[in-house]
Amino acid sequence: MNTLPLVLPELRPALDIFPSVDLSSETLPALRSALEDRAAQAFQTAEDFRVTLEQRHIPAGGDDERTIRLLTIRPTHTASSPRPVLLHLHGGGHCAGRPEQNTGDLCRFAQELNCLVISPDYRLTPETPFPGGIEDAYTTLCWIHDNAETLNIRRDQIGVTGESAGGNLAAALCLLARDRHGPAILFQNLIYPMLDDRTVNDAPNPSPTAGEFVWTRASNTYAWDILLTPSRPGDENISPYAAPARATDLSGLPPTIMTVGALDLFLEEDLLYAQRLIRSGVSVELDVVPGAYHAFDVTDAPIAKQTLERRITSMRRFFSPSED
Template sequence: MAHHPNLDAELRAGVEQVAQMPGIDFASLTYEALAEHRAQLNAMMAAAPRPLTEVSIEDRLVPGPAGAPDVRVRVYRPAEPGANRPALYWIHGGGMIIGKPEMDDEMIVRYVERLGLVAVSVDYRLAPEHPHPAPVEDCYAGLAWTAKNAAELGIDPARLAVGGASAGGGLAAATVLLARDRGGPDLAFQLLICPMLDDRNVTPSSRAFADAVVWPRSANLYGWKALLGDLAGTDDVSPYAAPSRATDLSGLPPAFVDVGELEVFRDECIDYAQRLAQAGVSTEFHLFPGAFHGFDMMVPDAELSRRARAAREAALKRAFGI
């Protein structure tokens, strides 16, 4: 595949190395192949070494949405006992169709170690077996449990943030909208990393990256179709499925939004960050030049990747007052 001329040189070198390794081909997504893709991801996670850490990692089953199964959450806590810690409620990515909390263990452990926070990561149901609203309702149920059990978890309820990456970033934005519209839980911050926000796929960037390094246009169309079925791209899509559909962004917690220059989500993220600011929501936005979707995960040692991680961590520190 020919790379975009704007691709960061260090990321380009990393991509060429990673290209020699087995991975999931997002460009080949089909309903028939989805089970194989999931199995491949699960095998990769099973083979990955467990993070070397003293952070406590515990899985729990918590009440799900009304009439739905319980939801698994993964709770990460510092080794030292403590109370009134800041908390990050995390939602993993995977295009609405793959993934589980374990895929982000290393990143979440790093936040817990460096910031002294408690993290709760939700294992929401996946499309297409579980279309909207199942994923976001699972995310909201896990958030409600986290807030309700803040004292037991050692969490300061006034310092509870919601975050996610990619599809998880879109679900984080949607969960924050639900929390506002349902009267709680109160949230201190939203951390939206390259979020998947708009099912319409009509922006210039949504059309430009048919051959993206990660998550090309075809995969994005597939993910939204899995979540929304025939409603995808129509006028009947809820903002709790596609937050770009929300017309009122006022009253939301302060936000951090970032995205790469060379990815499908670029323009919808720019628009969402701008509309958050216009609605009176204090918003920090980063457009990383020469970067593709998930660049910091694929090439973690690149200077741009280090800058991205530092910016997110600094934003959480400011939000939590630490």
């Protein structure tokens, strides 16, 4: 089905500049290059905010001598009391991207929520398949918790957020922290999260309106293939820490904010996950954006700005008001 008539008119111009090539081993270098360019441009926007950006390197843990690079963003004014912290996980299909590509939004979160923002440069596929990325995310979460005094943050106010593959990692991190009895997570803000490897397979009744633009079924198949190797998408016994939709028990997870476009390939898997969370007693705030495709919010369209405002408002409700 040609779904272009369903796209919001304000989002149609951006389709001329978004990549239209399906992701594959041949096109992956181009995606990485595009996101590097975006990161470089976005990083320049930091000067528009009253924040301080720093890089840190933390131990990867265990016998691994590797370090994990973190981008940290904090408000410039001194806090008289510990701040909340927002752990961010960037998108890019698990195979591309870095924290700086979201600099503008992260600076705004730090400034408007008066919180510390930390975003790890986690390992990517295909060089490091599952569980590399999620273990880096969990290591970062534990480091934040263990260094709360040094960071001047509150251990009881750690929120997580991520978009697309980062939404996958954020959702998986909540499952992993629950199951390992790790640090408590205050909320999860999932932005069009990539949750279910089974979406790549031919469903009995696939949506005729989802996934035509930006992130296609072919791109999704490639991304899941290189994440799950040597397993394949749709195999039995895929870990829920790779594909959170595989989790059989969603009880005890933190309150959830979820945003997805009505034309996004991930719409139906996200709606099902939200429904299952609600049935498990988890508070869910769901924002389905009509006429929006995957990653619509990286545009300058009014709907992108409005959606970002709603996310900030939602996260503010979880973080205790600060007098600073």
